[in-house]
Amino acid sequence: MIPAPFSYFAPDTLEEALSLLGEYGESAKILAGGQSLLPLMAFRLVRPEVLVDLGGIEALSRYELAGGRLTIGSMVTHRTIELDHRITSRCDMLREALDVLGHVAIRNVGTVGGSLAHADPAGEWLAVALALDGRIMVTGPRGNRDVAADGFATGWMTSCLSPDEIVTGVRLDMPGPGTGSAFEEVARRHGDFAVVGVAARVSVEGEAVTGARIALAGAASTPIRAHRAEALLTGTTLSGPDLDAACEAAASETDPVADLHGSVEYKRRLARVLTRRAVSRAYRRASAPA
Amino acid sequence: MTRDLHSIVLNVNGDEVTVRVEARQTLAGMLRDQLGLTGTNLGCEHGVCGACTVLLGGRTARSCTLLAVQANGRSVTTVEGLAADGDPLHPVQQAFADHHALQCGFCTPGFLLTTIEYLDEEPEADPDSIRERLSANLCRCTGYHNIVAAVKDLLERRTGR
Ligand SMILES: Cc1cc2nc3c(=O)[nH]c(=O)nc-3n(C[C@H](O)[C@H](O)[C@H](O)COP(=O)(O)OP(=O)(O)OC[C@H]3O[C@@H](n4cnc5c(N)ncnc54)[C@H](O)[C@@H]3O)c2cc1C
Ligand code: FES
Ligand code: FES
Numbered sequence: 001m002i003p004a005p006f007s008y009f010a011p012d013t014l015e016e017a018l019s020l021l022g023e024y025g026e027s028a029k030i031l032a033g034g035q036s037l038l039p040l041m042a043f044r045l046v047r048p049e050v051l052v053d054l055g056g057i058e059a060l061s062r063y064e065l066a067g068g069r070l071t072i073g074s075m076v077t078h079r080t081i082e083l084d085h086r087i088t089s090r091c092d093m094l095r096e097a098l099d100v101l102g103h104v105a106i107r108n109v110g111t112v113g114g115s116l117a118h119a120d121p122a123g124e125w126l127a128v129a130l131a132l133d134g135r136i137m138v139t140g141p142r143g144n145r146d147v148a149a150d151g152f153a154t155g156w157m158t159s160c161l162s163p164d165e166i167v168t169g170v171r172l173d174m175p176g177p178g179t180g181s182a183f184e185e186v187a188r189r190h191g192d193f194a195v196v197g198v199a200a201r202v203s204v205e206g207e208a209v210t211g212a213r214i215a216l217a218g219a220a221s222t223p224i225r226a227h228r229a230e231a232l233l234t235g236t237t238l239s240g241p242d243l244d245a246a247c248e249a250a251a252s253e254t255d256p257v258a259d260l261h262g263s264v265e266y267k268r269r270l271a272r273v274l275t276r277r278a279v280s281r282a283y284r285r286a287s288a289p290a
Numbered sequence: 291m292t293r294d295l296h297s298i299v300l301n302v303n304g305d306e307v308t309v310r311v312e313a314r315q316t317l318a319g320m321l322r323d324q325l326g327l328t329g330t331n332l333g334c335e336h337g338v339c340g341a342c343t344v345l346l347g348g349r350t351a352r353s354c355t356l357l358a359v360q361a362n363g364r365s366v367t368t369v370e371g372l373a374a375d376g377d378p379l380h381p382v383q384q385a386f387a388d389h390h391a392l393q394c395g396f397c398t399p400g401f402l403l404t405t406i407e408y409l410d411e412e413p414e415a416d417p418d419s420i421r422e423r424l425s426a427n428l429c430r431c432t433g434y435h436n437i438v439a440a441v442k443d444l445l446e447r448r449t450g451r
Contacts, residue, residue, distance in 0.1 A: 001335045007294045007358055008313035031357075038355040039336035040317075051313070056359060079349070103426030105343055105350035108350040216293070 001222060003041035007136065009279040010053040014060070015141060017052050017190035021164045022141055024050040026072055029053070030166060032075060032114030045201050060113070060168060063092070068174045074113020078125075092285060093199050097124040097226025100159050100183075103191040107180055113167040119153040122193040122218035125170075125243060126153060128183070128226050131199035132172040138167035153191035153222035178210075179203040185217070194218045196263045196270035198250075200278035204286040207237040214246075214279065219254035219271050220238040226250035229275065238283050243276060298362040302327070303371030311358040317343045318353035321368060329369035329399050331430070340427030343400035344368050350407045361450075369399035372406075382406055382444060389440035393431035400427045403439050414449055417442050 021028055029048035030038060032055075034283035040046040041231040042082075047076055060075035065087055074080065080099055081087055081094065088095035101107060109263045115125040116136055124219045129136065129149035142163055149170070153159050161167065175181045185197030197217035204212045214226040214235040229250035236242035294313040296398065299306065302325060311320050318335075321327040321344070329431075330353055333341035337355040351413045353366075354360035372380035379387065382405050392398045408415065408423045415423075420441050429437065 003314045004315065005312070005314055006295060008357070010298065010359070010362075031360075032419075034357065034360065035337060035352075035355055038357070041314075042336055043374065053360065103340070103406070104423065105340065105352050105426055106337065108346070108349040109351050111358065190422060 001042040003038070004044055004047045005052045006048055009050065010016070010056045011059075013058055014168070016173075017054060017057060017166060017254075018139065018141060018164070020050070020052045021166070023188060024052075024247050026050055026163050028163070029188055030117070032117075033077065033110040033177040035102070035110035036114065036118045036120070036262070045180050048282075054166070057069060060209065063169075068176055071169060072112050072172070074116075074167045076110065076113075076169075076217065078102070078107035078110050079104065080114070081112070091172075091181060092134075092173070093183045093201060094120040094172075094179075096097050096183035097128050097185075097199065100185055100194070100197075101191075106185060106191070112170060116152070117159060117167045119157050119159040120193065120196065121153070121156060122195075123223070124183070124185075124194070124197060124199075124217060126199055127199045127215040127217040129170055129172060131181070131201045131213040132174070134173075134211070134289065135171045135186070136167060137138050137169045137171065138165050138284040139168050144168075146171075147214050150225055154220040175201055175286075177283065178205060178286055180287070182278045182281035182285065183279075184274040186274065192261060193217070196254075196256070196274055198278040200270070200275070200282040202233070202279060202282040202286050204283060209216055209233050209236055209238060212279070214250055214275060216250065216254060216271055216275075219256050219267060221257065224245045225251065225273070226253045227254055233279065238280070242281075243279065246279065247275045248270045296359050296362075298359055300363065301365040303367060309358070313357065313359055315354045315358045316354055317346075317358050317361050317366070319346070321357035321366070327370050331333050331396050331399060333359070333396070338428075339397075340400040340404065342399055343403045343427065345403050345407065348407070348410070349373075350404055354364060360371050367403070369402055372402065379448075382409070382440075385440040385444050389436045389443065391432060391437040391440040397427055397429040397431075401429070401437055405444070406426070409444060409448065415445060416447055420445070 028050040082098040134149035171224040185194035201213040331341040333339035
């Protein structure tokens with residue numbers, strides 16, 4: 001298997017990359033790690049005439065943890081974040097999500113920006129970004145814009161990006177004191193995309209939940225937030241009936257598609273069970289003395 | 291479309307090589323067809339099976355889902371780089387041989403490089419993490435048990451447990 005022929009450009013700067021995208025329009029595709037794009041091209045499901053490789057643009061490979069906020073350049077690999085203990089010790093959700101994202105060999109090459117732009121409904125990064133109030137940074141011929149992670153994906157593997165725009169990075173709010181987080185997923189085999197995954201972030205004061213974020217991967221045509229479940233949890237102490245109601249709400253907010261990994265009913269059930277696990281663990285972590 | 295050719299320079303198994311490649315040539319294709327390094331096997335060709343795993347800058351990568359041009363300026367280690375012809379085997383190769391961790395051998399180069407990265411990154415790893423790490427590679431012959439035994443042995447010798 002080999003991709004159809006294409007012309008390859010490896011610009012050193014974002015400006016050059018933008019001008020190449022401007023010049024070649026819809027016939028061009030951005031290449032990041034290639035871990036999603038190259039398989040699609042090998043199967044000839046995608047046949048771009050031009051590839052613009054962002055690998056040479058140094059500014060996109062930086063990341064920074066400052067003031068409770070993590071800013072990740074789009075070309076930073078999954079593995080780079082996974083191996084930075086300053087980050088993973090601050091955010092259990094990220095640590096747990098990265099641990100199940102593909103395999104090490106995929107995480108060594110695949111990028112954060114590539115995952116976000118690819119907008120796979122079962123991808124971990126977009127779910128994590130939803131749960132951490134993420135903002136996706138985009139640049140294009142009309143300047144820079146910041147897009148809330150909630151709303152970035154507009155449909156199955158599609159985002160609000162236009163073909164001449166580049167994701168430059170993502171900004172995530174790290175859980176602070178009194179906030180706990182967790183990621184749970186079920187996949188058919190280790191390293192596979194999630195059948196369903198749940199990212200939860202819970203803030204607690206005393207014993208009461210003061211705020212919650214619940215994001216589900218694989219549960220609809222895009223990653224989604226379970227807004228009703230979040231609202232139901234807020235103000236509770238996560239008693240049995242309150243947790244039941246929230247998990248039930250999360251499951252009813254999903255709109256899964258039946259495929260060879262499971263029926264609609266099975267995926268809803270996963271959403272309910274995994275929400276319970278992720279929320280309970282996040283709550284416990286939030287309540288644990290720092 | 292005319293062929294889009296690029297001249298790339300990379301270090302392969304310690305030697306600097308300059309190769310002219312088509313943009314669409316994968317790293318695996320270049321290694322096998324242009325450099326004659328056919329130890330890197332191609333199975334699924336879409337990133338799933340791990341047969342084509344090489345080390346890129348010391349870290350595992352699937353050479354089927356990487357363009358050769360993406361490896362420009364980088365160093366690549368393939369199974370041929372582990373031990374020269376006639377030299378003793380690399381300790382990881384020897385452990386696989388000792389434990390009968392291969393049958394047809396198709397998956398073996400990928401498993402060897404996955405193991406080398408694992409031992410390198412986590413010299414004190416808990417043996418429980420072996421199976422998880424090796425789940426990146428598929429084997430149709432051995433049932434994995436002997437591969438896990440080989441890696442466990444290497445780990446135990448390393449940590450003196
Ligand atoms: C065996 C295997 C298992 C995997 N398992 C998982 C998994 O469990 N979870 C998961 O989330 N992913 C998984 N992946 C995918 C992997 O995470 C990819 O790395 C990721 O989805 C895409 O990142 P990339 O850097 O490889 O992007 P590429 O493949 O290079 O690009 C993906 C798409 O995004 C576009 N794009 C890339 N970067 C940008 C940018 N900066 N701006 C705008 N558009 C851009 C490209 O044009 C392309 O359409 C798996 C892949 C494989 C091969
Ligand atoms: S041939 Fe590359 S992963 Fe299967
Ligand atoms: S030994 Fe035959 S595939 Fe592993």
